[in-house]
Amino acid sequence: MINRATILLVDDDHAFVELLAMRLESNNYLTLRAYRATPALKILQSEAVDLVITDLKMAHMDGFELFEKIKSDHFGMPVIMMTAHGSIPDAVDAIEQGFLDFINKPINSQTLLHTIEKALCNTVKASLSNTKHNYFGISFKSCAMRQVVHHIQALAPNNVNILIQGESGTGKEVAAKAIHQASGYASGPFIAINCAAVPSHLLESELFGHKKGAFTGAINDKTGLILSANNGTILLDEIGDMPLDLQVKLLRVLQERTVRPVGSHTEHKINVRFLSASHKDLQQAIVNKEFREDLYYRLNVVSLTLPSLRNRVEDIVLLANQFVDELSSHSKTINPQAMTHLLNYAWPGNIRQLHNVIEHALVLTPGKLITEDTILKALPTQHKRHFQGLNDAKKQFEYDYLKKVLSLSEGNVAEAAKLAQRNRSDFYKLMKKHGIS
Numbered sequence: 001m002i003n004r005a006t007i008l009l010v011d012d013d014h015a016f017v018e019l020l021a022m023r024l025e026s027n028n029y030l031t032l033r034a035y036r037a038t039p040a041l042k043i044l045q046s047e048a049v050d051l052v053i054t055d056l057k058m059a060h061m062d063g064f065e066l067f068e069k070i071k072s073d074h075f076g077m078p079v080i081m082m083t084a085h086g087s088i089p090d091a092v093d094a095i096e097q098g099f100l101d102f103i104n105k106p107i108n109s110q111t112l113l114h115t116i117e118k119a120l121c122n123t124v125k126a127s128l129s130n131t132k133h134n135y136f137g138i139s140f141k142s143c144a145m146r147q148v149v150h151h152i153q154a155l156a157p158n159n160v161n162i163l164i165q166g167e168s169g170t171g172k173e174v175a176a177k178a179i180h181q182a183s184g185y186a187s188g189p190f191i192a193i194n195c196a197a198v199p200s201h202l203l204e205s206e207l208f209g210h211k212k213g214a215f216t217g218a219i220n221d222k223t224g225l226i227l228s229a230n231n232g233t234i235l236l237d238e239i240g241d242m243p244l245d246l247q248v249k250l251l252r253v254l255q256e257r258t259v260r261p262v263g264s265h266t267e268h269k270i271n272v273r274f275l276s277a278s279h280k281d282l283q284q285a286i287v288n289k290e291f292r293e294d295l296y297y298r299l300n301v302v303s304l305t306l307p308s309l310r311n312r313v314e315d316i317v318l319l320a321n322q323f324v325d326e327l328s329s330h331s332k333t334i335n336p337q338a339m340t341h342l343l344n345y346a347w348p349g350n351i352r353q354l355h356n357v358i359e360h361a362l363v364l365t366p367g368k369l370i371t372e373d374t375i376l377k378a379l380p381t382q383h384k385r386h387f388q389g390l391n392d393a394k395k396q397f398e399y400d401y402l403k404k405v406l407s408l409s410e411g412n413v414a415e416a417a418k419l420a421q422r423n424r425s426d427f428y429k430l431m432k433k434h435g436i437s
């Protein structure tokens with residue numbers, strides 16, 4: 001379980017602090033409040049704070065002065081500054097002085113949460129920490145997964161339908177189980193059905209059940225999976241593969257909260273939490289008329305996206321070692337060269353593929369050490385390197401820099417060019433090179 005982060009809010013506008021605290025607490029953060037810089041410093045001496053968000057303009061001691069004191073007494077403490085809307089000089093100063101980030105007032109909720117999560121992940125504490133986490137079966141170390149788990153912690157207790165998206169094998173079912181276990185339905189059943197794996201003519205009866213004699217082959221009454229999941233959670237996996245006629249019936253179930261088995265006249269009331277998952281782009285499926293838009297909005301009250309494994313390399317080492325421990329009875333280890341190949345692989349099949357590769361490598365390893373040769377044999381030959389070389393890393397830096405400067409200047413290219421100390425035509429060229437319009 002990951003701990004809830006504690007955020008210290010500092011601003012002399014009491015009402016604003018209260019509002020901000022409410023927003024953050026409803027997103028599963030703990031908050032501490034200070035209405036001036038001096039009490040904020042006192043709080044920092046006595047409480048375990050993970051992040052400070054401070055206003056710039058405050059009576060007695062402003063945000064910059066507060067930041068200087070925090071830097072000297074609490075090394076590594078991430079501090080985000082709030083700036084008045086459009087105040088580019090303040091924002092530039094803040095970044096130059098070493099503030100981790102800045103947020104413009106009035107504050108947009110999405111930007112706020114994104115900035116906070118980014119800051120918490122980038123702290124000195126987080127980057128030095130070697131902590132592995134396990135949240136109801138989700139093992140992780142990466143910031144990307146930390147954000148997902150944080151999201152799950154906030155969403156699980158609310159009975160909203162969640163659509164879980166992500167490439168195949170990224171752990172959508174594992175995430176669904178974690179949501180179930182962290183929710184009020186945890187004492188009830190968790191049932192998963194893969195809509196793509198059941199022949200379409202059987203899917204309806206599988207989900208809703210049937211009465212004896214409802215169709216050829218219905219020799220007994222059958223309870224459907226939705227009813228079996230009563231007081232618990234059902235995961236409709238690969239929902240994008242559900243036939244259109246069944247989508248209409250599912251929509252009705254979600255609206256009425258009742259289920260009628262095939263061939264029956266009886267409606268059964270249900271109390272089930274619906275989670276669905278898909279590796280397909282459902283919005284594209286709507287455009288292609290393969291998925292109903294009304295059902296999409298019912299299922300996707302909130303969406304959760306799982307990052308692909310190549311975007312969370314810190315988890316590769318953790319998961320590879322975990323799978324070795326789970327799958328081998330004798331304590332085997334992966335040697336560093338072999339691990340480098342695992343880190344360099346693109347993992348199109350994500351965690352499931354990593355699991356299979358480790359399983360394969362273990363079969364090929366009679367001794368205690370899984371070597372480079374063995375890993376190369378176990379990995380599909382057409383694997384491509386994705387670990388960034390220096391040139392790619394430089395390009396990425398340039399791209400991120402341009403985006404940051406443009407964000408500081410709120411899209412004003414002339415202003416951005418000035419900040420970057422380039423003339424305007426150079427700056428346009430750089431933007432063009434990176435496809436930024």
Ligand SMILES: Nc1ncnc2c1ncn2[C@@H]1O[C@H](COP(=O)(O)OP(=O)(O)OP(=O)(O)O)[C@@H](O)[C@H]1O
Nearest residue numbers: 137138139167168169170171172173174279351352
């Ligand atoms: N964070 C994790 N920690 C440990 N094991 C994991 C994690 N995430 C996924 N796995 C393992 O990876 C495999 C694939 O996970 P899962 O079935 O949840 O993926 P999925 O996204 O639902 O796949 P698909 O799109 O094919 O349905 C499983 O064996 C699962 O146990």
